[in-house]
Amino acid sequence: MSFINPSKPFSRSLAASLLLALAACSNAAQAATYTMYRDAGCGCCLNWAGHVEHGLEAEVASVDSDDMAALKTARGVPQDLWSCHTMEVDGYIIEGHVPADAVAKLLRERPEGVAGLAVPGMPLGSPGMELGDQVQPYDVIAFGPGGRSVFASYP
Structure with a gap:
């Protein structure tokens, strides 16, 4: 017994509606604009952007900035969480590696009181900071009006 019978008009209409709904859902993550701000002299930022593009199937626009400190301050990134690049996506700030x-979990769950995520510094083994088999454990910190908390830990 088949649920959708392509020879019946109602079934064709239902099938088309289901396909459109699936396409809309898959395009929702891609619809967000990913803009990364970086110092033009920093190469690890582009490596990290490649990781994000591959992992989220999204395009990351790279914008060079002459004053990253002012940019981070204007976007509310606490100074002790700063790293080398800052990304804006769908109303959130993503700081560092x-x-x-x-990032996908943040965009999916949208936790209340969180303005963004940060990996302070540049830990070895984090995306964009791969150096052979050298790995430093690190935390992803959620920050915002709700305070701070560990959002995820690696490895």
Whole structure:
């Protein structure tokens, strides 16, 4: 017994509606604009952007900035959480080498009181900071009006 019978008009209409709904859902994550601000002299930022593009199937626009400190301050990134690049996506700030799966979780769950995620500094082994088999454990910190908390830990 088949639920959708392509020879019946109602079934064709239902099938088309289901396909459109699936397409809309899959395009929702891609519809967000990913804009990364970076110092033009920093190469790890582009490596990280490639990780995000691959992990989230999204395009990251890279914008060079001459004053990253002013940019981070204007966007509310606490100074002790600063790293080398800052990304804006769908109303959130992503600071530093945050893994794509943590960004995806933030965009999916949208926790209350969180303005963004940060990986302070530049820990070895984080996305964009790969150096052979050298890995430093690190935390992804959620920050915002709700305070701070560990959002994820790696490895």
